[in-house]
Amino acid sequence: MHIVVLYGTESGNAEDVAKGIQREFRDLDVEIVNMADAAPDVFTPEPLYLIACATHGGGELPGFAQFLHDDLLEIGPDLSGVRYAMFGLGDTSYDERYNRGAKQFDALLTGLGAERVGPFGEHDVMTRQLPAAVGVAWAREVLDTVDV
Template sequence: MSTVILYGTETGTGELVSDAIADVLAGEHDPSVYDMTDYAVEDLDPSDFVIVVCSTYGEGELPTGALPFADELDAQKPDLSGLRFAVFGLGDTVYDDTFNRGGEIMAEMLTNLGATQVGEHGRHDLSSDIKPTAQAEEWAQGIAPLINA
């Protein structure tokens, strides 16, 4: 089973977080990291475990980096039954109603197509003192045992 980490970002934090998650998982899971702009929906494979890292942009929208992938999901509506995934979202509680909405949108899109979300939905708060990479590393340690479960 391969581990695929897909990130959607506006400022690059999603890529840094994805790399931090990959570093935690590298020992046992040999993850591959892809920008969602460079990953085709038809490459989603139910035998892979997918981790989605997604920031929130504007008024609770997907970041520019996630839009092509999300648009492709919406247009193709593939059957993702059997695909298991986890989500780590990036947001800021200053935006109360839309906090971490980007990750939630991606999770909803995948589950609506038959995929199954596993583990805790990670949610980083930019207003906190915790660095996003540090929180992502801790989150990844909790997700690691679920990858092959």
């Protein structure tokens, strides 16, 4: 199975998660794609998408993730058959805005017909855990729930 790890980042933590997943699962076909380089047609039914998305500032998506989000919203493609899992990176000190970026992206994808699989993963910077370690553990949980 082809796995696409799509990431949106400002500080590099979501990229670290993506690279950690690729290293951990090197026996699988894992491709990393930065949302900065992705167009709405990145989503096709064949791969499983593992999406790591940070929340920036006061609850916004990272800049390039916002562009992809807005393009998907404007075009409104039918994403039926697309399977993805979502991992958010945020800071619980922002209360209701914690992981808002990933939650926005998640809502958009399901609204376009994509199916979320596995648990919604979360990393809280306040725990001082390494984002990549938490992300790899989440990816392992996701992959245990799907056929790879």
